Amino acid sequence: MIIAKILAVGLFLFLGENGIEVEYPAIEAPRPIEFVSLEASTEVVEGYWSTTELNSYNIPLDSLPERTLIRLEDGFSCPYGKNVFSHYGRRRGRNHNGVDIPVPPGTEVVSAFPGVVRLSTYHRGYGNIIIVRHSNGLETAYAHLSERKVKSGDIVSAGELIGLSGSTGRSTGPHLHFETLYCGHSFDPESFIDIKNGTLLQSPFFMLRRENLD
Ligand SMILES: [Zn+2]
Secondary structure: OHHHHHHHHHHHHHHHOOOOOOOOOOOOOOOOOOOEEOOOOHHHHHOOOOOOOOOOOOOOHHHOOOEEEEEOOOOOOOOOOOOOOEOOEEEOOEEEOOEEEOOOOOOEEEOOOOEEEEEEEEEOOOEEEEEEEEOOOEEEEEEEEOEEOOOOOOEEOOOOEEEEOEOOOOOOOOEEEEEEEEOOEEEOHHHOEEOOOOEEOOOOEEEEEHHHOO
16 A cells, blocks of 8 residues: 555656646555454453443444454353244344243243343333343343343353343243344344254354344
8 A cells, every 4th residue: 555655656756747647546445454353352341331221332333343253162051942932033024133932931041151240120122131241242131031130240150040031021921032242233142052952053162243243
């Protein structure tokens, strides 16, 4: 880029003296610094903290790296290990940004990864909802709970009880609504978790692509 500029200026000076008009070549807009992020930045993991906002980041999708490597080596526990009755994606014309797992009311819900509880509150749509921030930069959300067992700031390990399932908020029946998010953008939990078998599909790393974020 610098060489191109020097050449362009040189060409201008050279030809300019001879009375020939020279147009500068179009210079490409600078590309984003990070195309691939080897892991979530400290800012993503520790910053943008809110104990009240569902999305504490408010980062536009196009300013995120095209790919981010997510570590999954700190421990994992599937919050249930049952079939999914509603998958991620479009449903009845609306975007469903999580998966619905049919579990009887009162089923113990556990944190999928170790982390810190960012939000534990009641929301009109989500009912009782808990969002946990993980050290790998992901957040997981657990909604429609009948009971919340943790509060903002609580440190939880993978598999630790955080609440009981229910049907609070806008819910048509007892189930657990589970979301995985990166920088406030949801993506399909089934892209890296086999919910039926309660295992990770990819380990110890998972390449999260921006095109798969909503
Ligand atoms: Zn749902």
